[in-house]
Amino acid sequence: MPTNLVINGEDRISSRGSMTPLIDVLRDEFFLTGAKVACREGICGACTVHLDGRPVVSCLVPLGTVEGRDVRTVESLAVAGEPSPLQLIMEEHDVVQCGMCFPGILMVLTSFFQERPHAERDEIKAALVGNICRCTGYERLVDAAVALARRS
Amino acid sequence: MATADPSGVVMNLPRRDARDKLLGRTRYTVDRMPPRMLHAAVLRSEVASARIIRIDTTRARQMPGVRAIALAEDAPGMHGIGIADHPLFASGVIRFHGEQIAAVAADTYEQAQAAARAIEVELEPLPPVLTMADALAPGAPLVHPDWKSYEILFEGGARGGNVAWEATVIRGDTDTAFARDDVVIVESCFRVGRQNHVSLEARAVIATYEDGRYHIETSTQVPWTVRNMTAKLLGVPASQVHVTVPPVGGAFGQKFDCTLEPYAAILARKSGQPVRLVYSRQEEMLTCLCRENADIKIRSAVTEKGEIVGREAVVLMDCGAYGGEQIFLTTMTAHTLGGNYKLGSIKLATRAIYTNTPPNGAFRACNGVYNTFALERHTDEICEAIGMDPLEFKRRNVLGDGDLGATGQVFEGDVLGSMLDRMERLREKSPSKKHLAGDRLYGRATVVGTWFIFVGPSTATINLNADGSATLITAGVELGQGTMVQALPQIVAHELGIHPDDIIVRNADTDAAGFDLGVGGGRTTVSVGAASVAAAADVRNKILNIASELLQTRPERLVLRNGRVEIAGIEGSGTTIAKVVQRAHQVTGPVVGSGSFTNPGVPAMPGCAAGHFIDAIDIPVFNVHDCEVAVDPETGHVEILSYKVVQDVGRALNPRAIHGQIQGGVTQGLGYALHEEHTIGEDGCIRQDSLETYRVPLALDTVPVEIDLYEGAPSIGPLGAKGAGEVPIMNPPAAVACAVARATGCRVQQTPLTPPRVLAHLLGREPAVELPHIADNWWDNVLTKPKTQ
Numbered sequence: 001m002p003t004n005l006v007i008n009g010e011d012r013i014s015s016r017g018s019m020t021p022l023i024d025v026l027r028d029e030f031f032l033t034g035a036k037v038a039c040r041e042g043i044c045g046a047c048t049v050h051l052d053g054r055p056v057v058s059c060l061v062p063l064g065t066v067e068g069r070d071v072r073t074v075e076s077l078a079v080a081g082e083p084s085p086l087q088l089i090m091e092e093h094d095v096v097q098c099g100m101c102f103p104g105i106l107m108v109l110t111s112f113f114q115e116r117p118h119a120e121r122d123e124i125k126a127a128l129v130g131n132i133c134r135c136t137g138y139e140r141l142v143d144a145a146v147a148l149a150r151r152s
Numbered sequence: 153m154a155t156a157d158p159s160g161v162v163m164n165l166p167r168r169d170a171r172d173k174l175l176g177r178t179r180y181t182v183d184r185m186p187p188r189m190l191h192a193a194v195l196r197s198e199v200a201s202a203r204i205i206r207i208d209t210t211r212a213r214q215m216p217g218v219r220a221i222a223l224a225e226d227a228p229g230m231h232g233i234g235i236a237d238h239p240l241f242a243s244g245v246i247r248f249h250g251e252q253i254a255a256v257a258a259d260t261y262e263q264a265q266a267a268a269r270a271i272e273v274e275l276e277p278l279p280p281v282l283t284m285a286d287a288l289a290p291g292a293p294l295v296h297p298d299w300k301s302y303e304i305l306f307e308g309g310a311r312g313g314n315v316a317w318e319a320t321v322i323r324g325d326t327d328t329a330f331a332r333d334d335v336v337i338v339e340s341c342f343r344v345g346r347q348n349h350v351s352l353e354a355r356a357v358i359a360t361y362e363d364g365r366y367h368i369e370t371s372t373q374v375p376w377t378v379r380n381m382t383a384k385l386l387g388v389p390a391s392q393v394h395v396t397v398p399p400v401g402g403a404f405g406q407k408f409d410c411t412l413e414p415y416a417a418i419l420a421r422k423s424g425q426p427v428r429l430v431y432s433r434q435e436e437m438l439t440c441l442c443r444e445n446a447d448i449k450i451r452s453a454v455t456e457k458g459e460i461v462g463r464e465a466v467v468l469m470d471c472g473a474y475g476g477e478q479i480f481l482t483t484m485t486a487h488t489l490g491g492n493y494k495l496g497s498i499k500l501a502t503r504a505i506y507t508n509t510p511p512n513g514a515f516r517a518c519n520g521v522y523n524t525f526a527l528e529r530h531t532d533e534i535c536e537a538i539g540m541d542p543l544e545f546k547r548r549n550v551l552g553d554g555d556l557g558a559t560g561q562v563f564e565g566d567v568l569g570s571m572l573d574r575m576e577r578l579r580e581k582s583p584s585k586k587h588l589a590g591d592r593l594y595g596r597a598t599v600v601g602t603w604f605i606f607v608g609p610s611t612a613t614i615n616l617n618a619d620g621s622a623t624l625i626t627a628g629v630e631l632g633q634g635t636m637v638q639a640l641p642q643i644v645a646h647e648l649g650i651h652p653d654d655i656i657v658r659n660a661d662t663d664a665a666g667f668d669l670g671v672g673g674g675r676t677t678v679s680v681g682a683a684s685v686a687a688a689a690d691v692r693n694k695i696l697n698i699a700s701e702l703l704q705t706r707p708e709r710l711v712l713r714n715g716r717v718e719i720a721g722i723e724g725s726g727t728t729i730a731k732v733v734q735r736a737h738q739v740t741g742p743v744v745g746s747g748s749f750t751n752p753g754v755p756a757m758p759g760c761a762a763g764h765f766i767d768a769i770d771i772p773v774f775n776v777h778d779c780e781v782a783v784d785p786e787t788g789h790v791e792i793l794s795y796k797v798v799q800d801v802g803r804a805l806n807p808r809a810i811h812g813q814i815q816g817g818v819t820q821g822l823g824y825a826l827h828e829e830h831t832i833g834e835d836g837c838i839r840q841d842s843l844e845t846y847r848v849p850l851a852l853d854t855v856p857v858e859i860d861l862y863e864g865a866p867s868i869g870p871l872g873a874k875g876a877g878e879v880p881i882m883n884p885p886a887a888v889a890c891a892v893a894r895a896t897g898c899r900v901q902q903t904p905l906t907p908p909r910v911l912a913h914l915l916g917r918e919p920a921v922e923l924p925h926i927a928d929n930w931w932d933n934v935l936t937k938p939k940t941q
Contacts, residue, residue, distance in 0.1 A: 033183035034176020036401075038352040039433040043843040046352055074176035087174040094166045094808055097816065098632025099173030100352035100401035106174065128851035132843065134350050134402050135632050137819030138851040140812055 005066050007032070008076040018064025023047045025063050026073060034074035034103045038132075045131035048104035049073045055111045057130075074103035077110060086110055086148060093144035097135035105131045109145055117152045124149065158871045161646035164808040167637045168653075169399065169630065180401045181356040181371040182430055189358065190219050190257040192419050192429035193264035194412075195271050196439070197253055200280035200508040200836025201293075202246040204253075208272040212256065215270055217263030220422035222255040222415060229385040231410065234317055234479035234765075236303040237296060238511070240385045240414050246275065247295055247473035248510050249836040250439040257419035257427045280508035280836050284447060284468045285925040287314040287505050295473060295506035309479065309763035310935035316475040316504040319482035319763035320936045321490060321558050324497025329462025330453045338537045339451035340530040341921045343902045344522040344885075345829035346442035346470075346838075349515055350848050353401025356430040359416035366417045368395045373407045374670030375627050375660045381410035382417055393417070397660040400631040404820070405514035406441055407631075408672045409477060437841045441513020442830060444478055445470045448526040449926040450489065454534050458545050461496035464930045465489055469519060471504040472511035478504040481518050483764045487772075489523040490558025491602035492568065493531075493549040498558050501934045508836055514672065516817065517882045520603045521824065522903070528599040528886035529900060532893060542890075546600055547572060560757020561768035567800055567865040568600055568774045574798045575776045578860050585793035589782035592791075595895025598778040599886040603879045604769035605869065606673025607751035611666035612683040614644065614691050616743040620715050620730035621654040622691070627668035628680045629660045633877045634809045635676040642805055643681050643870055647688035648695075649712025650729065666748075674875020677805070678771065679749050681870040686747025694743050699732045752868060762936060771867055773879050774800040777818075779887035783895045788911030790826055790892055795884075796858045802867035802874035810876040811859055817880025818857045823849040825885040829904050 003014045007030060014025045021040070026032040026049070035058055036046035042060040049058045050072040077084045083091065086109055096102060105128065112119065112127040119127070124145045128138065172178045209221050227240035242251045254271050258264035281287045281295055294313055296302070310318040330337060357370040366388075372378050375395040383390035400407065412429050419427040431439075446469050453462035467485045471478035485502040515521075535542045550568035557563055575598055586594050613625040624644055630636035641655035658664060668680065696707040699717040703710070703726055711720050718726040736743050756767035780793040797814050804810055827847040831839045840846035867874045885903050893900040898913035901921040912918035927933050 027183075028185070031185075032176075033179065036180075036352065037182070038354070039843050041433065041842055041844065044352065078175050083171065083174060087171075090174055091166065091170045094164065094170065095812065096167060096170040096173050096632075097634070097812065098352065098400065098402040099169070099178055100180065102174055103176045125851045132350070132352065132848055132850065134352055134404070134820070134848065135816045136812060137815035137817075137849070137857070138854045139815050139856045142851065143856075 003063050003067050005068065006070045008072055014063060016063055018062060020063045021059050022061040022063055022066060023058040026058065032073045032075055036100050036103060038100065043132070045104040045108065046101050048107040050107060050111060055108050074106055077106060084110065086113065089144045089148045090141060093140065093147065095136060095141040095144050101131055101133040105133065105141065113149070117149065119149050121146050158803070161642055161805055161871055163642060163806065165638050165642055165652050165806055167634060169637050178399050180353050181358065181369060181398050182353055184358055184369065184398065186358065186426045189426045189428050190259060190419070190423055191261035191264050192255055192257045192416055192427050193261060193268045194252050194415060195254040195268040197242060197246040197249060197251040199246060199275060199277055200249045200282065201278040202275040203278060204242060204244055204246060204273065205276055206274040207253065209254065211272065212267040212270040215263065215267040217259035218256060218267045219425060220257045220419045222418040222422065226418045227385045227414060228387045230303065231381045231384055232305060232475050232479070233477055234306045234309060235475050236305055238474040238476065248508055250510050251473065255415040255419060257423050281314065282507055282509060282832060282836050284470050284505045284507060287507050288925050295508055306765060312935050314506045315935060316471050316506050317479040317482050317763065318501060318503045318935050320934055321486045321498060321500040321761050323558065323560055323757060323760045326462040326464050326497045326499050329497045332453065332461060335453040335455055335461055336537050337451060337453050338530070338534045340533050341901055341923045342448040342526040342529065343921045344446050344525065345831060345904070346445045346512065347515055347824045347828050348437060348440045348442050348830060348846055349404040349406035351402030351404060351406055354431045354433065354436045355407065355412050357413045357416045358426055358428045359413065359420040360426045361421040361424065364392065366393045366420065368393065368413050368417060369398060370395065370413050371400045371407060372397055373403045373629055373631060373672050374409065375629065375662050376667050377670055378410045378413050379662045382414045385414045386417060395662045397629045400629055403631040404516045405518070405672060408514045408670060409441060433843065434841050437846060438838050439510050441476065441511060443515035443518065443521065444512035446519065446522055447923050447926065449923050450526060450530050452530065452534055454538055456538055458538060458540050458548050459496070460493055460549060463495050464499045466926045466930065466933045467502040467523065468926065469502065469504050470507055470509065470512060472507060472509045474511045475504060476511050477514040478512055480765050483766050484519050485523055486558045486761060486764060487604055487769050488520040488602060489527050492527065492551065492600050494551060494555050495558065499930050500558065501930065509832055510838060516820065517603055517878050520882050521821065521885060524601040524882050525885040525889055525903060529889050529893065532890050543598060550600060557768065559761045559767050561754055563772065564866045571774055571776045571798045571800060571862050574860055574862055575778055575796065578796050578798060578858060579778060582858055585780050588793050592782040592784050593895040594782055595891040596780045597887050597890030597894060598776065599883050599890055601775040601882045601886065603773045603882050605678050605771035605773060605875050606675045607679050607770045608669040608675065609750040610668045610679035610683040611748045612680060612687040612746065613665070614687040614745045616691050616695065616733050618730060618733045618737060620650065620728060620733065621656060622648055622650065623656040623658060624684060625658040625665050626680050626684065627660045627662060627665040628676050629671045631671060633813065638806045638809050639677040640681060640684055644684050644688050647685055647692060650715050674773065674878035677873050677875050678869040681873065682749035683747045685870045686749065687745045690745030690747060691743055694736065694745065695729060695732050698736050698739065699726065702727060702732065702735055771869060771874055773874050775879055775883050777883035777887045779891050781888060781891040781895055783892060783910060785914055788907035788909070788914060790888065790905055790910060792822060792855050795855050797880065798860045798862050799876065799879065800862045800865045800874065801876045802865060802869055803863055803872040804861045805871070805873050807861060810861060813877040814859050814880040815857050817877065818884055819849050819854050821881040821884030822888065825888040825903055825905060827904050827906055
């Protein structure tokens with residue numbers, strides 16, 4: 001049975017089986033490859049997307065549970081090609097390395113800053129415990145996030 | 153021509169690939185899906201040692217969606233580094249849990265997996281050899297009974313039975329040194345486990361077979377190795393293999409070998425369709441080419457004044473079922489465990505040992521990480537024995553200008569000593585965090601380390617375009633380290649007097665770029681950089697000759713700056729580089745330059761080193777790290793209170809990017825020091841098969857690293873640069889282990905320092921590491937025989 005869902009503001013229909021992980025639908029059916037498959041067990045956070053505005057690890061979300069729901073991926077953060085303030089500050093601080101974890105980190109922090117726009121460093125670090133980054137050692141990307149929190 | 157001021161190359165150039173990575177637009181290998189693409193899955197052994205009686209694919213071939221199956225007969229060749237001991241598929245025998253038996257391509261990944269499971273394999277189990285102690289025991293079963301018949305790819309290593317390779321260093325007379333009556337003899341044993349790279353992008357490849365050639369698009373550090381090894385395994389000419397590399401999602405040494413590419417290549421040829429193979433996280437955890445587990449025994453004869461008159465050590469590296477990178481890495485003991493300090497005499501033996509366990513590989517700074525842990529803990533034990541402050545001991549003993557390394561190479565410059573001074577100043581500048589320890593035990597350590605730049609051959613071509621931009625073509629790969637998007641464009645732009653944004657950097661492509669040893673060992677900035685400088689010099693000469701005619705000025709009086717050819721000292725004079733290129737099109741043709749580089753070969757003392765791939769290091773890289781820890785006596789938990797790094801970088805081309813490498817490398821090292829470890833069960837299978845059980849550092853585990861970049865040490869690198877990405881991981885286990893030992897008063901002999909292990913130390917329940925399989929008499933440990941005895 002096809003599943004109707006809204007992806008990045010557009011109505012979409014997926015014909016995949018109801019147990020298909022959402023991440024595979026996004027990547028293989030709709031070619032939204034921003035979210036990454038890195039562990040398939042909900043640990044690394046690289047596949048994080050927003051489901052009805054809340055961050056979820058899309059490798060653990062079966063397609064059958066998202067009928068009629070709103071999905072937003074990292075591709076939706078930029079508006080008309082213009083990066084979001086969070087994306088811009090990460091670029092300005094030159095914190096990206098291999099980049100595989102950033103789509104997930106950006107989705108987590110975007111949601112976090114909506115609730116806690118002036119968050120302190122420790123809170124930002126705590127918000128990121130579900131995202132594994134193997135390159136950066138976190139601190140510099142946290143510096144960038146702190147700079148954004150101070151700016152807002 | 154007046155040469156440009158080298159300091160002009162230095163800038164915090166931002167990464168050009170950052171925006172697309174942040175927008176989610178970057179297409180790594182795992183994101184690519186050509187039309188008609190098939191998915192591959194690998195059938196792996198679930199026992200550690202067995203004879204293969206029968207493999208039957210009849211049922212699997214009839215499964216839905218199956219397009220091709222690859223088996224041992226499709227890959228007749230053997231590969232390896234030093235020794236060709238490794239077939240692509242288990243052939244006749246299984247040597248490790250997880251070994252590849254067959255590969256299947258099908259329309260979907262699920263179909264490929266189902267078909268792989270449907271392959272019938274009949275095995276006769278054999279007793280596995282799972283530890284190095286077992287492998288070295290008298291009468292142990294041989295992992296490779298036919299070891300004598302293997303092709304030798306590099307001469308010089310002693311081999312025999314389960315000893316895949318043995319490298320030795322003998323300089324001076326340690327027997328006399330240890331027999332002196334004015335020395336204290338200190339002996340230490342250490343053991344370390346395996347570390348998994350956990351690159352977020354798993355190993356991944358897409359292969360196609362077109363016009364009689366294989367095109368391999370892969371997540372690798374070594375496009376030329378993949379080209380040559382794939383050809384060797386498949387038994388086809390190397391010219392039939394074409395390798396290109398999309399952006400790579402992390403590697404850290406894991407992708408420094410050809411691994412999964414040949415499976416996809418065979419399946420693509422057989423099916424006539426593109427084939428994608430991506431290892432699952434579980435496959436990555438169980439069969440990753442880890443930093444190897446190792447056993448180390450080291451003893452030193454030291455005078456009361458702290459002079460090290462003799463040192464003997466044996467390092468056993470578990471290479472797993474096949475020799476791989478460990479054969480080469482036996483070389484590095486001489487330059488790490490044998491490094492840092494002045495030694496009157498030395499005997500070192502490093503042996504790569506075969507076991508029926510998953511093969512190991514290269515991981516950022518490789519065995520340098522645990523050799524440095526062992527050396528610095530041993531140094532602390534020496535200081536305790538002779539009653540000397542460890543910092544004082546280091547100051548007296550670190551290698552300085554004119555001192556001899558383990559293999560007798562002569563070091564240049566007083567680098568480590570003055571880096572210790574710089575660390576002292578960094579410590580003065582930034583107050584101790586001891587107060588944060590509260591009721592917990594507090595410890596601090598400053599440690600030193602020596603690594604090297606793995607130089608070797610590279611080449612570069614530069615096309616200077618008629619719009620004034622330049623295209624740099626190399627086989628370098630961007631893994632996330634930044635070299636291809638920062639250091640290289642900066643270097644070339646500096647040489648050509650244009651902005652780095654005007655340097656187009658071609659992605660690695662073995663059909664476009666010449667041979668390169670690959671990205672690893674901190675070599676890209678140095679080797680590809682030096683080749684790029686040579687190519688740029690070639691281009692510059694051509695430009696100046698044409699400009700000289702146009703401007704009626706001798707080439708020596710011309711400079712390249714701001715996209716112009718100017719007369720020296722007269723800003724805004726001359727003409728644009730673009731105009732000169734356009735003129736060249738009329739008189740000589742388009743402007744292209746090429747350059748090459750290889751290691752100059754620093755001499756060692758003849759006769760010191762046997763079985764070494766590198767007798768002396770061309771570019772040493774030194775580290776001084778300082779760490780403060782708090783240890784919770786109730787739980788054994790170790791918290792890092794502060795971390796400081798003084799790193800020898802030659803010239804910092806992009807200081808901000810180097811800071812990023814140091815923060816990231818130190819964090820990986822802290823993971824290895826504190827909680828990352830693979831262990832192997834009785835079935836020969838790695839116990840930690842997911843990120844739930846293998847614990848990598850998370851955001852709350854890290855501390856901001858305080859950094860001082862030490863510039864000006866001798867380097868043959870371009871503009872005096874050294875690679876900066878590899879070495880930050882070297883010292884954290886040493887620093888943490890020494891600090892924890894001082895905090896607790898316990899004899900730390902093993903990492904990682906997990907809370908249970910530290911608590912066991914505090915309760916006196918942590919068993920001492922004793923290594924009975926390493927004999928007390930050094931000669932009893934080696935196949936090498938004494939020359940005069």
